[in-house]
Amino acid sequence: MTDPTSLPWPAGPHLRPGEVSDGDLLARTAGGDTAAFSALYDRVTPWVFGLVRRILRNPAQSEEVTQEVMIDIWRTATRYDPDRGSPHSWILTIAHRRAVDRVRSEQSSADRTELIGARSAEVDFDQVADTVSTRLEGEQVRRCLDTLTDLQRESITLAYYNGYTYPEVAQRLDAKLPTIKARMRDGLIRLRDCLGTTGGRTS
Amino acid sequence: MTEPDVHTLTGPYVLDALPEDERALFEAHLAECAFCTTEVAELREAAIKLATQVSTPPPPALKTNVLAAIDHVRQVPPLVPGQSDVPARRKFSRRSVLALAAAALAVASAGGIAIDQYRDRNAAIEANRQVAAVLSQPDARAVRGPVSGGGQATVVMSPSADAAVVVLRDLPALPADRTWQLWMIDPSKTAHSVGLAAGDETQVLNGSVTGMIAFGLTIEPTGGSAKPTEPAAATIPMT
Numbered sequence: 435m436t437d438p439t440s441l442p443w444p445a446g447p448h449l450r451p452g453e454v455s456d457g458d459l460l461a462r463t464a465g466g467d468t469a470a471f472s473a474l475y476d477r478v479t480p481w482v483f484g485l486v487r488r489i490l491r492n493p494a495q496s497e498e499v500t501q502e503v504m505i506d507i508w509r510t511a512t513r514y515d516p517d518r519g520s521p522h523s524w525i526l527t528i529a530h531r532r533a534v535d536r537v538r539s540e541q542s543s544a545d546r547t548e549l550i551g552a553r554s555a556e557v558d559f560d561q562v563a564d565t566v567s568t569r570l571e572g573e574q575v576r577r578c579l580d581t582l583t584d585l586q587r588e589s590i591t592l593a594y595y596n597g598y599t600y601p602e603v604a605q606r607l608d609a610k611l612p613t614i615k616a617r618m619r620d621g622l623i624r625l626r627d628c629l630g631t632t633g634g635r636t637s
Numbered sequence: 638m639t640e641p642d643v644h645t646l647t648g649p650y651v652l653d654a655l656p657e658d659e660r661a662l663f664e665a666h667l668a669e670c671a672f673c674t675t676e677v678a679e680l681r682e683a684a685i686k687l688a689t690q691v692s693t694p695p696p697p698a699l700k701t702n703v704l705a706a707i708d709h710v711r712q713v714p715p716l717v718p719g720q721s722d723v724p725a726r727r728k729f730s731r732r733s734v735l736a737l738a739a740a741a742l743a744v745a746s747a748g749g750i751a752i753d754q755y756r757d758r759n760a761a762i763e764a765n766r767q768v769a770a771v772l773s774q775p776d777a778r779a780v781r782g783p784v785s786g787g788g789q790a791t792v793v794m795s796p797s798a799d800a801a802v803v804v805l806r807d808l809p810a811l812p813a814d815r816t817w818q819l820w821m822i823d824p825s826k827t828a829h830s831v832g833l834a835a836g837d838e839t840q841v842l843n844g845s846v847t848g849m850i851a852f853g854l855t856i857e858p859t860g861g862s863a864k865p866t867e868p869a870a871a872t873i874p875m876t
Binding site for chain 1: 644645646647648649651652653654655656674678679680681682683684685686687688689690691692693694695696699700702703704706707710711712713714715716778
């Protein structure tokens with residue numbers, strides 16, 4: 435599986451000697467250590483909140499969902515299995531799904547369509563990146579996104595950032611269902627390979 | 638697994654872009670597909686990088702709220718390695734498919750990682766084979782509707798394969814002398830029986846799907862009826 439040290443994420447976990455990894459913090463959280471949870475909270479919540487807010491856009495709902503997610507991390511830390519992915523993958527998977535479920539239950543597709551127009555390609559770059567490594571990683575991700583075809587990139591970002599289902603994405607992009615399913619997968623594979631290569635990752 | 642097409646669902650799955658019913662069915666498949674499980678883990682690591690683009694510090698008060706809240710939140714017990722969430726030695730039944738799908742949903746909605754340790758191999762393999770066969774069809778699509786009295790019926794169908802998966806969920810309990818009966822309605826509005834169900838079940842239908850205009854569900858005397866004797870509890874257009 436993935437060697438976590440080869441994935442500079444987030445804010446460069448090039449651990450200095452004695453520095454605690456996120457995996458360690460999560461393991462201690464699973465043991466009921468609230469101080470470890472507090473430290474983990476500080477590290478991961480900007481990613482959770484940023485992602486949730488991007489999907490929901492409503493600030494009050496975003497705070498509510500972020501709170502639910504972080505409480506869930508505490509509650510289910512005992513079930514985290516390192517063999518199935520990194521701590522960030524686990525945490526952001528929970529956050530993404532929560533936000534998507536919420537946006538689908540509360541906002542109609544039409545609402546989201548209108549908001550997208552207003553928002554278009556606006557990505558909150560300015561709010562990112564108070565560290566060099568975060569900025570560098572952001573650039574790396576953008577560079578890799580640029581290697582995708584338009585259809586791959588649009589399929590992935592409409593689903594990931596806006597919470598659209600693949601049939602909704604297909605409708606918006608005027609493409610066939612099997613095409614969109616396939617572009618989501620081969621686009622992610624290309625993204626994985628692009629990001630993984632520079633990370634020196636083997637899998 | 639040998640159905641190449643169902644594997645493309647790893648993409649939409651990782652992006653949380655599968656509609657709810659397809660998500661449940663794919664998670665049932667995932668539980669036994671090692672290839673898919675590995676790919677999902679890898680693609681997730683790539684997908685979450687998209688979150689780096691939008692990182693935003695939350696309001697400081699949020700942390701106070703969260704730390705106060707966890708004082709009252711008990712942590713779930715860890716899963717014991719090898720522990721099964723479904724009884725061992727249970728023979729395959731169509732109900733097992735639903736058990737897998739429902740367990741996957743329960744885990745997902747509890748915020749845990751989407752797949753978890755269920756290991757009823759025989760049931761899962763057979764369930765996956767049937768579900769995957771329908772899901773892997775390029776024209777597979779889902780329709781759903783409410784059941785009067787409560788619950789929901791979902792039909793994932795592939796007209797080209799003349800097959801469908803029917804998922805009945807949260808149905809009300811029936812008297813002992815009654816059964817649910819599943820129907821396919823043809824263009825002349827004639828109902829063709831396609832099976833019986835005791836309650837929440839997942840059934841795979843092979844045949845009697847292509848060309849049908851609607852799925853119907855009625856409550857009938859035990860043993861079923863040759864044609865519907867009561868008004869439909871659910872009618873779901875398929876065209």
